[in-house]
Amino acid sequence: MNKLIYLDNAATTRLKSEVFDVMKPYFCEKYGNPSSIYSFADDSKAAVDKARNQIADLIGAKDNEIYFTAGGSESDNWALKATAEAYKSKGNHIITTKIEHHAILHTCQWLERQGYEVTYLDVDENGLVKLDELKKAIKPTTILISIMAANNEIGTVEPLAQIGKIAKENKILFHTDAVQAFGHININVDEMNIDMLSASGHKIHGPKGVGIMYIRKGVKIGSFVHGGAQERKRRAGTHNVPSIVGMGQAAQIAKENLEEYTKNVSKLRDHLIERIENEIPYSKLNGDRKNRLPNNVNFCFRFIEGESMLILLDNKGICGSSGSACTSGSLDPSHVLLAIGLPHEIAHGSLRLTLSDETTLEEVDYTVDELKKIISRLRSMSPLYEDFIAKEA
Ligand SMILES: *Cc1c(COP(=O)(O)O)cnc(C)c1O
Numbered sequence: 001m002n003k004l005i006y007l008d009n010a011a012t013t014r015l016k017s018e019v020f021d022v023m024k025p026y027f028c029e030k031y032g033n034p035s036s037i038y039s040f041a042d043d044s045k046a047a048v049d050k051a052r053n054q055i056a057d058l059i060g061a062k063d064n065e066i067y068f069t070a071g072g073s074e075s076d077n078w079a080l081k082a083t084a085e086a087y088k089s090k091g092n093h094i095i096t097t098k099i100e101h102h103a104i105l106h107t108c109q110w111l112e113r114q115g116y117e118v119t120y121l122d123v124d125e126n127g128l129v130k131l132d133e134l135k136k137a138i139k140p141t142t143i144l145i146s147i148m149a150a151n152n153e154i155g156t157v158e159p160l161a162q163i164g165k166i167a168k169e170n171k172i173l174f175h176t177d178a179v180q181a182f183g184h185i186n187i188n189v190d191e192m193n194i195d196m197l198s199a200s201g202h203k204i205h206g207p208k209g210v211g212i213m214y215i216r217k218g219v220k221i222g223s224f225v226h227g228g229a230q231e232r233k234r235r236a237g238t239h240n241v242p243s244i245v246g247m248g249q250a251a252q253i254a255k256e257n258l259e260e261y262t263k264n265v266s267k268l269r270d271h272l273i274e275r276i277e278n279e280i281p282y283s284k285l286n287g288d289r290k291n292r293l294p295n296n297v298n299f300c301f302r303f304i305e306g307e308s309m310l311i312l313l314d315n316k317g318i319c320g321s322s323g324s325a326c327t328s329g330s331l332d333p334s335h336v337l338l339a340i341g342l343p344h345e346i347a348h349g350s351l352r353l354t355l356s357d358e359t360t361l362e363e364v365d366y367t368v369d370e371l372k373k374i375i376s377r378l379r380s381m382s383p384l385y386e387d388f389i390a391k392e393a
Contacts, residue, residue, distance in 0.1 A: 051248025155296025
């Protein structure tokens, strides 16, 4: 196979051409600033309003509860920092989990340096939050629960409705980093009692550098980026109209395709999982089998270094990712794999393959065929593996 096989859709996705088409006019023709008065800007303003509606529609929100940002990381920072600031007279305690994205974890660490107290909940061996531990962690000073909707590494989908119920019963705000879940699984902010939600354009075949925060009416958090009066004075900065339009269109397509996406992509996912489990010995699936994103596959292979596997896959035109050493720029393996209880040496041998509705069965099969060869080759060079096999025999 000569073409690129892109199996890293959790890192970013290909912009769909239907999305690009609706963005195009907003670069060189309809370039007016939506905040301007003259009628030339009306098209831009209407386009931003339409995108807001398309996005609200996907999560069961009202249009005026959607705020455009420059991406998932900004929305996460905004939710945590602005809630901490706005509710500090009520308390200084925040609850999150050990498996959050760094946009949440590093923001929490920053808040700790500002005097806030953060509880990082453990998860079970599949990456699921333990609801009884969440309940136990709540204090009179708790102002926010921030728990991701679905994990970006292992694909585990958290019990959002139950978390939302606990938050509501205790009158605590509930924020969810839904960057991986938005447009990939069903989310309804009312049914799940979600008060704030972060999402990003480029994880749903939309453009990079645009995201949203959903803020339920009545949540009193202030502005994060100060300046002009855009976004009902809550997020300054001239609207990134082409990207906003693109994210709106991507959200609409995701909504229309959700059922088919779930069916087709999870079938491919299960095929990929089944083949690896049947054909590659000493492999272990990470993440929950049932409560899992339709497009996520994550395995650990014993006696393998994730980085070497990625390089050899790349030589075959296959893009994957690993929670191992070099990719993350540190010597520690992924915090998520450690949190689900994997020992260091096993966590180092992880491989994440994330599919999209553009992935084909042929690509998946080719990937497994190549992966099998790569793993045998790497193991044949491993003295640890040799010793292990000698002992097994
Ligand atoms: C990608 C991602 C983010 C960051 O979103 P950006 O738009 O890239 O800033 C945050 N959280 C999760 C779970 C993600 O997967």
